[in-house]
Amino acid sequence: MKRMIFRRLGVVIVVAMLLIMALNYYLQVTVAQRDMINATRDIFSQVNQILSQNQVEAAKVAQDFAEKCLTQAKAAAYIVQYRPSIVENVEEIKKVAALLQVDELHLFSPEGVLYAGSEPKYFGFTFNSGEQMRFFLPMLEDRELELCQEITPNTAEGKLMQYAAVWREDGQGIVQIGMEPERVLEATSENELSYIFSLFTSDSGATLYAIDPETYEILGATDAGLMGRNLSDIGLNGGQLSSGGGFHAEVNGQMSYCVFEESDGVILGRVCTAHSLYHNVNTNSVFLACYLAIIGILMIYFIIRYLDRNIISAIASVNGRLKKIAAGNLDERVQVDTTPEFSELSGHINRMINSLLGFTDKLSSVLDLARAPIGVYEYSQGMEQVRVTDKVSEILGLTREQECRLLSDHVLFEEHLSRIRRGKVEGDQPVYRLPGEEERYVRMESFLREGVVLGIMMDVTPEIVEKQRIERERDEDSLTGLCTRRAFYAQMEELFYREGSLGHAVIIMMDSDDLKEINDQYGHENGDRYLQRIAQGLMKSSAPHKVISRLSGDEFAVLIYGCESEARLMDYIGEIRRNRDQDSLEMENGSRVPIRFSMGCAFLGPDGADYHALLRQADERMYQEKRRVKQERAAAANGTKAQPF
Secondary structure (H helix, E strand, O other): HHHHHHHHHHHHHHHHHHHHHHHHHHHHHHHHHHEEEEHHHHHHHHHHHHHHHHHHHHHHHHHHHHHHHHHHHHHHHHHHHOHHHHHOOOHHHHHHEEEHHOEEEEEEOOOOEEEEEEOOOOOEEEEEEEEEEEHOOOHHHOOOOEEEOOEEEEEOOOOOOEEEEEEOOOOEEEEEEOOOOOHHHHHOOOOOOOHHHHOOOOOOOOEEEEOOOOOOOOEEOOOHHHOOOHHHHHHOHHHHHHHHOEEEEEOOEEEEEEEEEEEEOOOEEEEEEHHOOOOOOHHHHHHHHHHHHHHHHHHHHHHHHHHHHOHHHHHHHHHHHHHHHHHOOOOOOOOOOOOHHHHHHHHHHHHHHHHHHHHHHHHHHHHHHOOOEEEEEEOOOOOOOOHHHHHHHHHHOOOOHHHHHHHHHHHHHHHHHHHOOOOOOOOOOOOEEOOOOOEEEEEEEEEEEEOEEEEEEEEEEHHHHHHHHHHHHHHEEEOOEEEEHHHHHHHHHHHHHOOOOEEEEEEEEEEEHHHHHHHHHHHHHHHHHHHHHHHHHHHOOOOOEEEEEOOOEEEEEEEEEEEOHHHHHHHHHHHHHHHHHEEEEEEOOOOOOEEEEEEEEEOEOOEEHHHHHHHHHHHHHHHHHHHHHHHHHHHHHHHHOOOOO
């Protein structure tokens, strides 16, 4: 036992250590990933703040520059208007441009032709000379317009310039100035991701990325060598970026933990190598494993020593006694007093044995008080005697001699129950009819648990008898004793759709010809006798396999099946007709009324295989015969020959 406890205790401690280590490792990894995600989101927030701030500053610089361009254009227009002599002097115009601190000064005619300015090489250009020039075309239609173009490559050289144009106050032309936007471009460059990422000092093993969400091109990275490359070049794909949260992937040939987030039309990402992210996890796990191993060894040593001195020997003694008790020896008693706890345990076990010995008597008393026809029995497979409550013998109908013999040997008792189980009543419930002439029913169930058989039985005779009575009333026509429509269709379902063949079979539909006249002339009581007589005639059929039903008031149906030939079916049909033609009913006034009903037949096979179709066919033929009989009667009454139907 000590070895078993040692092994099991060792297994428990080892499993506990492994679970603790696994849980600790999982928590450390989770914390590292969570810290990585939180730090990454802080960095993304800083990037977004810098972007927003730079965008505001760049917008302000661009607005100020545009206002300056318009102001300089107005100043140039004023000078040109009031010093017209400079128009023909390029050098003078250049001096004006230098004085106004603009790079280009152009004069356009009212028709939009550049005819003078600081750059003679542009003379002759019009507002239709290029895409950049066409921006100012609307000014030819509206002289109130003052336009400042955004930074755009100019038409002649493709050089980045910002142009502004206004009309002269005298309306004699348009003055346009151009300025190189160094300050605007400088402010714009500070808003580029590559510039912003250069402001961040990347952690060891971590890289920041900015990805184009459409092309997945790397727009910016703390590693300048990755700029301009595609996402697939570093081992990632677009589907991973949209997965949400952090994920592991192999990036640039190294297993890494990645966090990506879309923000303002760009995907920001931070990738940290697994080695860098989890560099402390493995070290901490090794130290934890050592601590747990030392603690586990000490625990096993002290626990085993304590168990050996105080518990194992006592357990062995109790176990030996309980083994005898479990085998059915309830006379055995436990006396172990190595510790106060075991002494108390011994007392509880002994009281439990005494309680078990008196359990059946107590249960019998409870069932008697409840006046419930229930019996309970129990026996162990290691003992012969069967313990039962008082009602068991009464429910099973045992004599005193049978009771003594069966309850002294559980094998004989089970054999007796097996014989009862052969009389199972149809249905899902474990209900059986007891042998003998008296109609008695019992419900029995038993369970086997840990070598002990526990069974319960109940006298259900009143319930079964009442159920059978209800079923008979439901399925048997109270007037004729034939089966009802419900019972007839239930039997049709069973016969036509169960496995096996019906052989040659026929369905016969019948309907009384004179029931209304008899009810009117002799009363409904005699009408009922008339229907009973029809039923009696049908039951005289000698067919060995038949189902006879009263479907409704004066409508009957007969199924004859299991015949070896169709000729045999015709014999049984002829027999029914002969019984009808030879039968009559004596009324209360002494007169006799012949039994008359029309018949229609449908044969299985030639007329179909579905009983619903056969019933319809037989019903149709029955009404054909009914109409033919009425014609014959009418013809006989008129003294004429009936027309063929």
